[in-house]
Amino acid sequence: MAKSLKKATALKKNPADKGELEKAVSHIILEIIEYVPNSVVIKTIIKKSTGNISVMSFDSGEGLTEKISPFDSYAQIIEGEAEVIIDKVSHKLKSGDGIIIPALLPNHIKPNGRFKMIQTIIKSATD
Numbered sequence: 001m002a003k004s005l006k007k008a009t010a011l012k013k014n015p016a017d018k019g020e021l022e023k024a025v026s027h028i029i030l031e032i033i034e035y036v037p038n039s040v041v042i043k044t045i046i047k048k049s050t051g052n053i054s055v056m057s058f059d060s061g062e063g064l065t066e067k068i069s070p071f072d073s074y075a076q077i078i079e080g081e082a083e084v085i086i087d088k089v090s091h092k093l094k095s096g097d098g099i100i101i102p103a104l105l106p107n108h109i110k111p112n113g114r115f116k117m118i119q120t121i122i123k124s125a126t127d
Helices: 002-011
Strands: 040-048 051-058 064-067 073-086 089-094 098-101 107-122
Touching: 089 098
Parallel strands: none
Antiparallel strands: 040 051, 051 107, 064 107, 073 089, 073 098, 073 107
16 A cells, blocks of 8 residues: 555646756656647656756657657657657657757657656756
């Protein structure tokens, strides 16, 4: 019983955290976000002026359109499979795989069925 209480506590929002997960409480990353039909769902884990970490779920057929970010980011697939295309080069990732997406390069993410990923963005000048 105590185990399920701890999981429920991890899902509560602290109003001071602006939608972030509650601090100093463990959680199961795959359980903090669900799939929604025909949608991409984004949940902020932590957001700071220097960067943020988000977990995302993508229903089948949903992805992210091409963009160019001024910052490096790290994408890690935590469930399912996806294709990350960076500067027209395809990278097929499966659960457990991650990739650094360099700043200033065009990139987009294509699904291979439903998938979930963590995205970490570091806001700093390019090196």
